[in-house]
Amino acid sequence: MSQHPEPDGVGPDTPNLDFEGTTPYDDYVKADVLTHLQHPLSDDPGEMVFLVTTQVMELWFTVIVHEWQTAATALRQDDLPTALAALRRSTYELESLNASWKPLAHLTPAQFNSYRGALGEGSGFQSAMYRRLEFLLGEKSGSMLVPHRGAPRAHAELEKALQEPSLYDEVLGYLARRGHAVPAAALNRDPAQRYEADPDVERVWQRIYAGPQDTPEMRLGEALTEVAELVWRWRNDHLVATRRAMGAKQGTGGSAGVAWLEKRARKNVFPELWTARSHV
Numbered sequence: 001m002s003q004h005p006e007p008d009g010v011g012p013d014t015p016n017l018d019f020e021g022t023t024p025y026d027d028y029v030k031a032d033v034l035t036h037l038q039h040p041l042s043d044d045p046g047e048m049v050f051l052v053t054t055q056v057m058e059l060w061f062t063v064i065v066h067e068w069q070t071a072a073t074a075l076r077q078d079d080l081p082t083a084l085a086a087l088r089r090s091t092y093e094l095e096s097l098n099a100s101w102k103p104l105a106h107l108t109p110a111q112f113n114s115y116r117g118a119l120g121e122g123s124g125f126q127s128a129m130y131r132r133l134e135f136l137l138g139e140k141s142g143s144m145l146v147p148h149r150g151a152p153r154a155h156a157e158l159e160k161a162l163q164e165p166s167l168y169d170e171v172l173g174y175l176a177r178r179g180h181a182v183p184a185a186a187l188n189r190d191p192a193q194r195y196e197a198d199p200d201v202e203r204v205w206q207r208i209y210a211g212p213q214d215t216p217e218m219r220l221g222e223a224l225t226e227v228a229e230l231v232w233r234w235r236n237d238h239l240v241a242t243r244r245a246m247g248a249k250q251g252t253g254g255s256a257g258v259a260w261l262e263k264r265a266r267k268n269v270f271p272e273l274w275t276a277r278s279h280v
């Protein structure tokens with residue numbers, strides 16, 4: 001600390017103040033762009049936090065997609081430590097994502113109504129990054145590309161993600177190469193189709209979980225279970241926030257609203273990791 005700080009805190013030991021152009025911070029973080037992407041559609045003061053929370057969640061989706069792609073690539077190369085590190089980072093990120101529900105979790109219908117009309121037909125259902133996240137989990141659906149026909153970049157990225165093996169496909173390939181009896185049907189499936197639970201895959205997890213408790217396979221199973229649980233929590237927190245904000249009204253995206261979200265939240269991510277537990 002400077003012994004004689006200047007009144008305004010500027011002294012010889014303060015950070016640099018002089019830059020030729022924009023600051024190196026902004027060159028890296030693009031904070032100027034990021035903090036000017038908020039354009040509320042109504043005059044309601046509560047809309048800003050709705051918009052920013054949605055943007056924050058989009059950023060977390062982006063990071064999590066990156067982590068799961070890292071994990072999938074590492075598993076393809078039988079590099080379990082890299083895969084586990086990425087999955088573990090993603091669980092901390094999922095917890096931060098889920099914590100971001102807080103500002104929207106207690107909206108009353110009147111508060112939400114103050115800007116709901118301004119959203120028009122806009123809905124999180126149209127989030128391309130969320131769809132990529134679901135595709136990586138194995139929840140593939142060609143029809144989820146339809147809303148993005150008019151947006152070439154999002155459409156191309158989704159098309160690629162649809163055709164590529166999911167994270168779970170790579171997990172099954174890894175287990176097969178480690179000598180587990182993963183059925184050929186699961187290994188050779190069309191990756192663009194939704195993954196359907198397979199009793200033989202359930203038996204693979206059952207044997208892993210019934211065996212020695214600290215095998216690499218077991219650590220992988222537990223890391224994936226953690227991911228699955230946190231995704232389930234995001235879906236349920238979304239469901240409850242929606243129920244509080246709008247009851248049983250139709251969604252802005254045209255669905256039945258809460259009734260439709262309830263069905264979606266019932267899906268189990270990595271299904272056999274859950275059902276195998278009944279047989280251990």
Ligand code: HEM
Binds near residue numbers: 054126127245257260
């Ligand atoms: C309290 C505020 C919110 C309400 C009332 C709400 C309501 C809804 C409803 C009713 C749907 C069903 C589709 C439709 O008809 O629109 C939906 C879907 C969705 N929402 Fe929200 N939502 C809220 C906040 C958010 C936020 C902050 C995000 C973050 C990006 C988000 C992401 C999504 C996603 C990804 C879907 C599609 C889910 C799926 O395909 O299973 N929602 N939302």
